[in-house]
Amino acid sequence: MEIKIQKRVLEANETQAQKNRQYFNDQNVFVMNMMSSPGSGKTQTLCKTLTKLMPALRVGVIVGDICTSNDADRLAVTGVKVTQINTDQFGGDCHLGASLILNSAQALDCRDLDLLIVENIGNLVCPAEFDIGEDVRVVVLSVTEGEDKPLKYPLMFRVADAAILNKIDLLPYLDFDAPLAVENMKTVHPQLPVFELSAKTGAGFDPWIEWIRIKVFEKTGR
């Protein structure tokens, strides 16, 4: 006997993501989900980004890692409101699911925030599959990785709303072909905005900061 079901397997996550989205809309806070492979410089990029956005914008950060609060400690130095999620309590998950986000967001008290940034677990595969109720997704790639990463992980670059190419200060010392890396991103996602910058030197940050400011303003009016 065949029983029809016709259900999306990730429906539980999608339902929770919609609840999160409703909560974020009610709080009038803009939510950015930042993803990348481990070691691309996400946390340092965030630190530099925060110092340029604050105090004009009120920002909170949720950091996901399997273990340690190292990233939260690094971010706290900027004065940002930050909370850490460690997924080892939940089985060492490779991504942040929607159900983990809402409690952390409530703990940060989003009423006082214009922008909430979620630094996802370093992984170019799984986080791409899980909606957490964000407004935009940003993927960070660095020049110490391969130019073909966008082609190897197309889903991540498809679901992203913007991409950062980080560590451009290292280009003189590497064989990395930056135009090819950007071209590969556009192959997967033709209209993807790409920001080439260095979290170490601060080069290239202005267009990236402007992009965030416009996005936050479009949603929150602030």
Next chain:
Amino acid sequence: MHEMGIAEQLVQIALDAIPPEIENPRVEKLNLKIGKLSAVVAHSLTFCFEVIAKDTPLEGAVLEIETVPVMVQCLSCNARWEVAGPEFRCPDCKVAEVKMVSGREIEITSLELAQ
């Protein structure tokens, strides 16, 4: 990498779908649709499913996975085509954005009970 979580959801959805009036149900087959662009590896999913399904009415059930091709549509000229590699650029206009028509499915369509 997250196939274990997906297998857990799969088993839960299937168990919920079995009519309660059936005594000692035994599921022979689960029919799934998995898009080629979804981050799910069929072999891993099958392995995880066997682990999770143990000691449930789904123990021993076969996962019948229909792979769904990646289809996209150009938002400018409306051309529609199947994406074979990671090339999402419209062959005609090159720059326009495309929308996904299919290829991201992770769906359970039906289950088959033993008579």
